[in-house]
Amino acid sequence: MQIYRAHVLVCGGTGCVASSSEKLMSEFDTHLNNNNLASEVKIVKTGCFGLCARGPVVVVYPEGCMYTMVNVEDVKEIVEEHLLKGRIVTRLLETGQNSEGIETSLDGVEFFKKQLRIALRNCGVINPELIEEYIAFDGYKALAKVLTEMTPGEVVDTIKKSGLRGRGGGGFPSGLKWEFTAKAQDDQKYVCCNADEGDPGAFMDRSVLEGDPHSVIEAMAIAGYAVGANQGYIYIRAEYPIAVKRLNIAIEQAKQYGLLGNNIFGTNFSFDLEIRLGAGAFVCGEETALMTSIEGKRGEPRPRPPFPAIKGLWNKPTLLNNVETYANIPPIINKGAEWFASIGTEKSKGTKVFAVGGNINNTGLVEVPMGTTLREVVYEIGGGIPNGKTFKAAQTGGPSGGCIPASHLDVPIDYDSLIQLGSMMGSGGLIVMDEDTCMVDIAKFFLEFTVDESCGKCPPCRIGTKRMLEILERITDGKGTEGDITKLEILAKNIKAAALCGLGQTAPNPILSTLHYFKDEYLAHVNDRKCPAGVCKSMMQYVISAEKCKSCGLCVKACPVGCISGEKKVPYVIDNDKCVKCGACMEKCPFKAIFKNA
Amino acid sequence: MKSITELEELRKKALEKMGVRANTDGYRIVVGMATCGIAAGARPVMNSFMEELQKREIKNASVTMTGCVGVCRLEPIVEVIDPSGNKTTYVKMTSEKAVRIVAEHIVNGRVCLDYTIGYEDKK
Ligand SMILES: Cc1cc2nc3c(=O)[nH]c(=O)nc-3n(C[C@H](O)[C@H](O)[C@H](O)COP(=O)(O)O)c2cc1C
Ligand code: SF4
Ligand code: SF4
Ligand code: SF4
Ligand code: FES
Ligand code: FES
Numbered sequence: 001m002q003i004y005r006a007h008v009l010v011c012g013g014t015g016c017v018a019s020s021s022e023k024l025m026s027e028f029d030t031h032l033n034n035n036n037l038a039s040e041v042k043i044v045k046t047g048c049f050g051l052c053a054r055g056p057v058v059v060v061y062p063e064g065c066m067y068t069m070v071n072v073e074d075v076k077e078i079v080e081e082h083l084l085k086g087r088i089v090t091r092l093l094e095t096g097q098n099s100e101g102i103e104t105s106l107d108g109v110e111f112f113k114k115q116l117r118i119a120l121r122n123c124g125v126i127n128p129e130l131i132e133e134y135i136a137f138d139g140y141k142a143l144a145k146v147l148t149e150m151t152p153g154e155v156v157d158t159i160k161k162s163g164l165r166g167r168g169g170g171g172f173p174s175g176l177k178w179e180f181t182a183k184a185q186d187d188q189k190y191v192c193c194n195a196d197e198g199d200p201g202a203f204m205d206r207s208v209l210e211g212d213p214h215s216v217i218e219a220m221a222i223a224g225y226a227v228g229a230n231q232g233y234i235y236i237r238a239e240y241p242i243a244v245k246r247l248n249i250a251i252e253q254a255k256q257y258g259l260l261g262n263n264i265f266g267t268n269f270s271f272d273l274e275i276r277l278g279a280g281a282f283v284c285g286e287e288t289a290l291m292t293s294i295e296g297k298r299g300e301p302r303p304r305p306p307f308p309a310i311k312g313l314w315n316k317p318t319l320l321n322n323v324e325t326y327a328n329i330p331p332i333i334n335k336g337a338e339w340f341a342s343i344g345t346e347k348s349k350g351t352k353v354f355a356v357g358g359n360i361n362n363t364g365l366v367e368v369p370m371g372t373t374l375r376e377v378v379y380e381i382g383g384g385i386p387n388g389k390t391f392k393a394a395q396t397g398g399p400s401g402g403c404i405p406a407s408h409l410d411v412p413i414d415y416d417s418l419i420q421l422g423s424m425m426g427s428g429g430l431i432v433m434d435e436d437t438c439m440v441d442i443a444k445f446f447l448e449f450t451v452d453e454s455c456g457k458c459p460p461c462r463i464g465t466k467r468m469l470e471i472l473e474r475i476t477d478g479k480g481t482e483g484d485i486t487k488l489e490i491l492a493k494n495i496k497a498a499a500l501c502g503l504g505q506t507a508p509n510p511i512l513s514t515l516h517y518f519k520d521e522y523l524a525h526v527n528d529r530k531c532p533a534g535v536c537k538s539m540m541q542y543v544i545s546a547e548k549c550k551s552c553g554l555c556v557k558a559c560p561v562g563c564i565s566g567e568k569k570v571p572y573v574i575d576n577d578k579c580v581k582c583g584a585c586m587e588k589c590p591f592k593a594i595f596k597n598a
Numbered sequence: 599m600k601s602i603t604e605l606e607e608l609r610k611k612a613l614e615k616m617g618v619r620a621n622t623d624g625y626r627i628v629v630g631m632a633t634c635g636i637a638a639g640a641r642p643v644m645n646s647f648m649e650e651l652q653k654r655e656i657k658n659a660s661v662t663m664t665g666c667v668g669v670c671r672l673e674p675i676v677e678v679i680d681p682s683g684n685k686t687t688y689v690k691m692t693s694e695k696a697v698r699i700v701a702e703h704i705v706n707g708r709v710c711l712d713y714t715i716g717y718e719d720k721k
Contacts, residue, residue: 124667136612211665258599365668
């Protein structure tokens, strides 16, 4: 391989070719030859540099000089000055930047303008594997403060005053929970972190642990001090290997710095932390099941009361909070309860992290003050619905939650408003659905999940959810009757009332909320045997429009079961008895002659 | 850790090392390495940055990683923080883009506009 002492990159992108980069290349050839440089300098044609407006663009390495608006006449000078004598042709250098008014940093884009990052304050900012970086951003300052300046009672009071509520789903006031655990009398207490995150589509907790594990560790130590516990457990699913690895590194580093272990900050407070891996069963996120699982037994829920604050791990008083709940603790201590309480709505303080997904342009993680409207999240932060489709509903709260229809887009997102609409905050999954979504199908999706994940301990949940799923399957198969809808309602109410744990108690919610807002869709399935959104395959047919079909035959090649037939000049037809509804033909038809007929 | 003073000293030292303050003279290249970043190919991008810096014997730049930035659809995401603290967010990164960013942004101080988040958003 020949070694060149310089590379000349000539942009060969469309923009620059249009402005004659081809001529430049041959001109370079000529002048390099004239100067006997052909064997030392290599000319490379590259793709677009993105500066088409200032093309043609030439970049010379190793200096990396970028010359713009290079004319054929300039080539001689570049070769003789730069390549031969090593003097950069400054008059051709590209210097001005951002001439197009493009935002260059995330901070400036719409996506972040409405966000407020408290739990995610360090995510994307620090290196999670270096404790020093966490410390650089005020890490462990809150722990130092509580240990040296505050009594445990004052810590509990601060959390109470802040108005923080649990981010794991239920929204129970965290300060109260801390107080109950602190007041319980026992020689041994525990602090636990729920990092199970079983909701489909949710990844808020994983992101906090991957991006800022120390914030959870610090918060758990603070909680340990406040409630009188010296041992903590983080329960995390094994399917989160990166989060587990970074947690392990973080715990190790915290121990090395004496931020975990004995006599932290020279006080007589000692605190240790261990990780417990879960197998990823949804029910293990339920608090009593989680603790049974930590004890090494099968993760099954047990009746409450007694609540964990009284009898938790190994029957000792235990404080259990969610990852995001913990991530809020250090800022509350550092900045004060009043600061936190000033953010959000009257009864929901602070911010909430959402994993926004589904039919939305900007899928991702967002953290917004409580009270931000759903419309702001969907349209201003989320960038709206792709492909010019309209918004139909947002699903929050996962399998325990429900749907919010377009008529309620202006709902301020907080615990109580969402409950009022028949949905719930849940842990923060937010799935946006457009006009092409079948709401009965969505309810079926969540029910399938619940049936799979039910632990089977109590009959209402084990048997009842299965029956509900069967009815939904009947309806989406086009075999439902109106009696089925009534049956669904009765079953749903009874299961809610009778199930042993939160899983069963909330499992009917997706059905109840879709029935409430989209009953007409259920009725269309049952009465007209039609799926208005064109999703349920049994009720939908692919048809070829005789007017639009140009008899090109392309759809025949696409069809995997060979059920399309036709001949030249005659519109093609689909044999609907054989069609497996794969949609391949519709995608292929260049004349958009194939339709879904719901 | 025996005292708050000790923590405070450590904090100051770490802050200086991170070069987030205006008076340090290095570039900080921060690669998003959460699950979705890694799935989108952040690891080879990070490696390319390190190789390129080494190859060009660039001393005033460091490569580090971080967690989820929030815009998972644009992963891999890399932020370049210049010596005066200005942040540039590059999205949908590849090894090739990394090489060009080192040449243009780190060496010549010119932002590669066409790889930035704003440019992507305008598309
Ligand atoms: C079936 C079921 C699954 C749950 N899954 C989770 C979970 O994955 N993560 C979580 O933090 N809480 C989950 N919870 C809620 C927990 O039981 C508990 O209320 C919460 O972790 C308490 O923390 P918080 O007060 O900080 O929200 C689940 C509850 C139920 C009923
Ligand atoms: S409600 Fe369901 S998950 Fe909960 S205990 Fe009963 S069967 Fe198990
Ligand atoms: S691809 Fe479209 S236009 Fe061509 S034969 Fe099939 S339906 Fe007709
Ligand atoms: S939907 Fe699929 S199976 Fe049916 S006609 Fe089209 S290509 Fe053939
Ligand atoms: S085509 Fe040359 S910079 Fe775009
Ligand atoms: S994990 Fe990369 S932006 Fe979310």
